[in-house]
Amino acid sequence: MRGVDVRVKNYIGKALRSMGDLEIKAKAIVTKEPVTFLGFVDAKTGLITQEGHELNGKSLTGKIFVFPKGVGSTVGPYTLINLVKNSKGPLAIINRESDQGTVSGCSVAQIPLAYGFINDPTEFIQEDDEITIVFKSGIARLTIH
Amino acid sequence: MELTTKEEAILSGQQGEANQIAMALLVDIGEFFEADKLIPVSSAHISGVSYLTGGDGLIDQLNLFVEKEAKVAIPSTLNPCGMDRNNWEDFYIDLEFATKQFEILKYFEKMDVTTTCSCTPYDFGHILTKGQHVAWAESSAVTFANSYFGARTNKEDSLSVLSAAIIGKTPNFGFHLTQNRVPNVNVNVEATIEDYSDYSILGEIVGNHFKSKSFEFGAIPQIEGIHNPRPQDLKSLGAAFASFGTQLYHIKNITPEQELLSDLKLDDEIIVTNEMVSETYARLQPQQEIDLTVIGCPNANFEEIREVANLVRSKKLKPGKEFWVFANSAQRAIAKSAGFVDTILEAGGKMISDTCPEVMPYDKKRFPIVLTNSVKAQHYIAAPSLNGIPTYLLPLKQCVELMFE
Numbered sequence: 101m102r103g104v105d106v107r108v109k110n111y112i113g114k115a116l117r118s119m120g121d122l123e124i125k126a127k128a129i130v131t132k133e134p135v136t137f138l139g140f141v142d143a144k145t146g147l148i149t150q151e152g153h154e155l156n157g158k159s160l161t162g163k164i165f166v167f168p169k170g171v172g173s174t175v176g177p178y179t180l181i182n183l184v185k186n187s188k189g190p191l192a193i194i195n196r197e198s199d200q201g202t203v204s205g206c207s208v209a210q211i212p213l214a215y216g217f218i219n220d221p222t223e224f225i226q227e228d229d230e231i232t233i234v235f236k237s238g239i240a241r242l243t244i245h
Numbered sequence: 246m247e248l249t250t251k252e253e254a255i256l257s258g259q260q261g262e263a264n265q266i267a268m269a270l271l272v273d274i275g276e277f278f279e280a281d282k283l284i285p286v287s288s289a290h291i292s293g294v295s296y297l298t299g300g301d302g303l304i305d306q307l308n309l310f311v312e313k314e315a316k317v318a319i320p321s322t323l324n325p326c327g328m329d330r331n332n333w334e335d336f337y338i339d340l341e342f343a344t345k346q347f348e349i350l351k352y353f354e355k356m357d358v359t360t361t362c363s364c365t366p367y368d369f370g371h372i373l374t375k376g377q378h379v380a381w382a383e384s385s386a387v388t389f390a391n392s393y394f395g396a397r398t399n400k401e402d403s404l405s406v407l408s409a410a411i412i413g414k415t416p417n418f419g420f421h422l423t424q425n426r427v428p429n430v431n432v433n434v435e436a437t438i439e440d441y442s443d444y445s446i447l448g449e450i451v452g453n454h455f456k457s458k459s460f461e462f463g464a465i466p467q468i469e470g471i472h473n474p475r476p477q478d479l480k481s482l483g484a485a486f487a488s489f490g491t492q493l494y495h496i497k498n499i500t501p502e503q504e505l506l507s508d509l510k511l512d513d514e515i516i517v518t519n520e521m522v523s524e525t526y527a528r529l530q531p532q533q534e535i536d537l538t539v540i541g542c543p544n545a546n547f548e549e550i551r552e553v554a555n556l557v558r559s560k561k562l563k564p565g566k567e568f569w570v571f572a573n574s575a576q577r578a579i580a581k582s583a584g585f586v587d588t589i590l591e592a593g594g595k596m597i598s599d600t601c602p603e604v605m606p607y608d609k610k611r612f613p614i615v616l617t618n619s620v621k622a623q624h625y626i627a628a629p630s631l632n633g634i635p636t637y638l639l640p641l642k643q644c645v646e647l648m649f650e
Contacts, residue, residue, distance in 0.1 A: 141475075178403060204274065208266075
């Protein structure tokens with residue numbers, strides 16, 4: 101007998117209005133620590149460069165980046181823009197809480213941002229989970245495969 | 246969020262692409278924070294000016310706006326850039342960095358932004374009144390605008406503030422609403438707080454105490470036990486607070502929004518004692534010899550320049566040491582007319598304008614450690630994301646004693 105997977109697999113959150121309709125499928129990279137983008141990641145390589153951080157040395161490129169919220173410097177959004185400019189950005193970002201800098205960076209760099217889930221995405225998504233997010237009319241439907 | 250017919254028209258591109266891009270971002274932010282509408286703002290202070298922090302993404306973004314003929318709709322000032330425009334070679338800035346920095350400034354000029362670069366725009370005429378809605382970025386300036394003037398601004402980020410400047414509006418949420426400006430923590434100061442650095446240390450103690458707690462718009466301290474602070478003292482306190490995420494504080498009988506304070510004991514409280522102040526100074530004091538001291542985070546005003554001049558008068562910088570005072574060009578000009586700038590230069594100190602101790606790149610081989618009198622500078626010069634240089638703190642008088650003879 102196969103064991104029954106009791107994990108809920110479908111979640112509904114919100115999406116930025118400017119993003120339009122699209123579907124993203126990728127692996128998750130997850131941290132429970134707030135992120136200060138300035139200095140967190142090397143915009144040329146997409147590699148995380150923060151000594152002591154649990155994700156240090158890993159790559160954001162082509163992944164769905166899940167973290168609680170952004171903190172710190174008001175110039176953080178330019179790090180997201182620099183990443184996308186170098187084709188090293190994450191495919192999507194999922195946040196638990198509000199942070200204006202991440203909203204701005206995602207909006208301008210056109211990185212789909214999902215937020216406003218009832219449950220904590222840094223809890224229900226595990227590192228390397230394969231995820232699909234369907235963005236439509238300001239709603240983000242998330243499925244864990 | 247409800248948009249007016251005119252705002253909808255801008256969003257659909259009827260007033261050009263630059264306005265459309267700016268409006269789309271304001272709508273995204275407004276909906277994210279569940280703002281009910283956009284509100285007019287009367288000024289903007291724009292961060293994201295230094296090439297050190299913005300990189301090529303900043304240049305691309307500004308280039309995009311300028312190509313689409315974007316102009317700011319309201320009076321707008323700039324945060325520090327990455328170097329002294331007139332004197333960058335003296336501070337070991339290389340030509341490539343300088344070229345990129347000049348390009349960034351040129352774009353802002355084309356958008357009609359006032360390019361006096363400083364984190365203290367209120368020191369060169371950009372002053373506010375109680376209740377005035379503005380869009381300011383730069384955490385220390387936001388805290389000063391909200392707390393000292395009683396004006397209303399969220400901590401805008403570098404992109405949102407540019408959009409707000411172009412449209413002349415910002416989403417109505419956070420500190421624009423009275424209910425979010427009410428204090429949520431008590432700070433009872435039993436310690437003697439007098440020197441500029443004492444205020445910085447007070448910010449460090451309180452910031453550390455509340456940093457693990459979660460508040461929607463940061464901790465909003467209601468402070469008791471501070472007497473006769475000067476504007477630069479409150480700037481110093483606010484800058485230290487801001488580096489912990491506090492963008493508004495109230496002081497009993499001093500700051501403008503007394504009507505929001507109450508005698509009720511709030512759940513979270515800290516009593517700040519002389520012992521705590523001494524312990525914090527001890528933790529931040531240098532353990533080894535230091536060759537570079539930086540003063541002016543946030544940028545020094547006339548009074549602070551005068552204080553430095555009076556301390557270094559008739560002294561000489563010790564061999565191998567450097568002493569840099571960061572002040573905006575306006576305050577520097579006033580201090581120059583009073584003779585204080587010449588006094589500092591004669592003693593061997595240097596004056597720097599347009600930039601700040603954090604967003605200027607340092608020659609790390611030459612200066613492996615830095616000394617300052619400001620908690621904010623201590624945090625950010627040491628931040629791996631900026632210069633990543635170990636930085637220590639002493640009151641100004643002791644900094645001068647170590648550097649001059």
